[in-house]
Amino acid sequence: MSEFQPKIVAFVCNWCTYAGADLTGTSRMKYSPQVSIIRFPCTGRIDFMLLLKAFANGADGIIVSGCHPNDCHYTSGNFHARRRWILFRGLLDFMGIDTRRIEFSWISAAEGAKWAQLVNTTAENIRKLGPFANYEKLRHQGVS
Amino acid sequence: MKTGFYPGCSMKGSAREYSESLLAVAAALGRELPEIPDWNCCGATAAHNLNQDLSLALPARILAAAEKDGMDEVLVPCAACYSRLSVTRYELLQDEDLRQKISGLIETNYRGSAKVLNIIEWLTSIPDLETKIKAPFARRVACYYGCLLVRPAGILKFDRPEEPQSMDQLLKKIGATPLDWAFKTECCGAGFSVSRTDLVAKLSGLILDDAVARGAEAVIVACPMCHLNLDLRRPQIEKRAGKKINIPVIYITQALGLALGIAPKKLGLQRHTVAVKFSQSTEGAANVAQSSGSKTLPGEK
């Protein structure tokens, strides 16, 4: 029996976390291949409906990561993202989605090692939580 | 908050006065210190030199027994036992596989919930200690931390490893004048006490030399090994130095006990090799050069 391999989508900002993940690559640090990155100019661009879209299409876990507060390349995008996240978390909980399936973090362009660590830890956590089967229910409720 | 007590082997033997003074102080402060039921030797230096599993299993059994007894934290006055128990807790909480293996060896699931406290942490946690002082211990003291109270710094995360202050702060609270001196964490010779007493005579001699030169009236310790090398080995130290060195070495609990007004006999002061006597004059720190400049120290030309 093959071990469950979670599918995790990472929504990251171009200036910090994407660059940090590039650094992880340049440094040849290894991490779990379960996570794929989608690039955004800023975490402020991330419409949180996209996260629901991801769950509805088979994502078992999600990572959202951007610049540290005060370091946003566009000054305040990450503050908006953070505020959105706080509200969204309550909504997810209300909808019955296990909030442990989403990791929200700040990773800078210099923090290649931290990205690798985050990916590995998240992959392990999601693996333990198991596949996110609820998305089928969400699909029927018209989120797709 | 239930605080347990792990005496360890030396507290029942060569460091009896440490135990006596600790229990007398606890009683005077209205603190209960129930011993961990069915406790065993922590393994000390022997275990971790011979067998890694054994060196973790012995402390784990102790802490598991404490957890089972509902203890939230455990006071470990002996610095060596404190080190072994702290390192074991740290290692097993870091490595889940190791924790399971050792739990298997001791046939108990060790959870790691009980915190490990050293004597200074425990004494510092007692609220309003100053208000209970009956006879301020107005002496100039050199606080000797030894090696195991503050190292390894990454695991114990207690005080500053190179220039600790916690014991000094405590002594200040009980009315003493802790001196700034250079040998707070220098090696006393440790386990070479038996196999290479000559090294202990040299290293412990350097420690006492600096304390005396700074004008200390006593060296305060919080570890039976420190006490043994600085006190019991005094004849060898004096022989090597070619002179008498009278400075007494007392446990922190004994100093506190005196300040709380407990009789010296109840604190075991008579058990020391070096008589615990103080001169009558209490000239205080004014005469003692503390820091910068080229002033000479009292007694030096």
Place this chain on the structure above:
Amino acid sequence: MARIGVFICHCGENISATVDVQKVAAAAARIPGVAHSVDYKYMCSDPGQQMIKNAIKEKNLTGVVVAACSPRMHEPTFRRACAEAGLNPFLCEMANIREHCSWVHEKSDATTNKAIDLVRMMIEKVKKSKALLPIKVPVTKTALVLGGGIAGIQASLDIANTGHQVILVEKEPSIGGHMSQLSETFPTLDCSQCILTPRMVEVAQHPNITLYSYAELESLEGFIGNFKARIRKKARSLDEKLCTGCGLCIQKCPAKKIPSEFDANMGIRTAIYVPFPQAIPNKPVIDRGHCTYYLKGKCRLCEKICPTQAIRFDQEDEIIAVDVGAVVLATGFDIKHGDFFPEYGYGKYKDIIDGLQFERLASASGPTLGEIRRPSDGKIPETVVFVACAGSRDPAKGIEYCSKICCMYTAKHAMLYKHKVHEGKPYVFYMDIRAGGKMYEEFVRRAMEEDGVQYIRGRVSRIYERNGKLIVKGADTLLGARPMEIQADMVVLATAGVANAGAEELAQKVHISYDAYYFYSEAHPKLRPVETNTAGIFLAGACQAPKDIPESVAQASAAASKVAALFSQAELIREPLIAVVDRSAPPLYSTCVGCFLCQSSCPYQAIEKEEIRGRDGQLIKTVAKVNPGLCQGCGTCVALCRSKSIDIQGFSHEQVYSEVLALLNRRESDV
């Protein structure tokens, strides 16, 4: 009908070692809408780029996906290639299968499948991409240089000599920086001020340089070519136009015992002061924190005796607004102070000093007029111990890096001491000797062999005082870790080079990245050492990392050349990856309801109100409009908009939703 071209790069072996590139190309070929799918060893090479151009023309491609390294590396390369072949560059995207895939995973099916996922994701994105035209903006040909040390001075002179205006801002009352505090510089033992002051004078006299000293950056807005800076000119309490620099006020000032920052607290100054005699500008400043008038309301002696009545006690800070096109950060560094070495007694014993303090002792214009004397009693020390690596290369002290310059200046200090105290005994405790520059190794050898400096390889474990001597305990590891104990009269610690206090705040003001030690991040550690990730902002000198004078000067000139390149263009071409509010036919005109939540959230004030009027001039609705010159493309407004009326080119709703769907929905034909 989409006709996408997919190009999978091997990148030599960098990608092909762990990703089955042929399989990826084959899988891509089976995706509907893909008209061309190949793999090749080096896509970024000339033949590789030619392949793309040929395919665009031959297969009439409507979009291109290059699966290779990070777009941060080669997106411009491939977009340019597409443009040259007649395909709009914004119809080209890159799938990052190197930094984010081949380099971080082991060779396995999972790795190849992930690469296929990433390629599929970008194919679907490109299907929704639109052709975009670049935006042209004017460039303000004035540079702002922050920091007037040697790096800032060099950068200012170089830019000014290209004929462009420079505004140089220095926070201290005088330019010169740390170099002006040094006595002699390695490896030539040139007198530091002698080689620096002519440059300082050149800056003061250059017609293209405007110097604001005793000033700091208050705020920076805008973007490359179009920055708006506000500079806070702190109040000197002096009318600079009237002051002649005669120095009478300084002579007469009664508040004389203030520790001098320029002398690293080894000497004193007055409340009204000039930091050093060769200061530029040579005009004093009143230290309001120590001046008797400001503290107690008395004195005013300087005002009375000033022959030109230049003193202005009620002067206030002035904010100056300037428009600049580029910013060079040359704010320098500091050395670590404080109680981080309690075992060395640093801060406890007066005769334990740091490198900068030793420079001031050795300096002919310093507090001891160049004689090496102990701070405690003024005696000349007979034995001096120099401790290298005091804090650097030490994870336990929180600084893992090497501070680069200390091996050299420690050798220099030991030599200077020996030159001045012929019978003196200098010792150096070191871990390694790092002397990699030109003539550097020879310099250190000279210290050891000619000047008799005793080098001991080992760390110092403790320094304490006994009988008026500083006992330095260390070990000689070349003699089998033999314990060493030296009775010193003075100890000099080569403390770590660290970022300036305020470095973090400044970086946040100008929106650049910095690392864990608050040194500023370069765009690429190897190939782009003077640029930051923020377009238009450049780095010079030790604010990027500890470095010596020749490197600082080289970097400053490099930054200046980048600025000159920027200013050599008539106008700047901006990428059109900006937000746009939708417009449609009447009667709707736009789905925007005019709530202007976007306007309040835009950090660049790039959103304006637009009135839509009917043919008769009647106001129909007021909607949002994005100023294409100001929008930076963050997309915050896009996520915020309740009616989804604003979208961002390059990361549009459709594109991003396609990416999510494509990433997660693996096709049967993919495996």
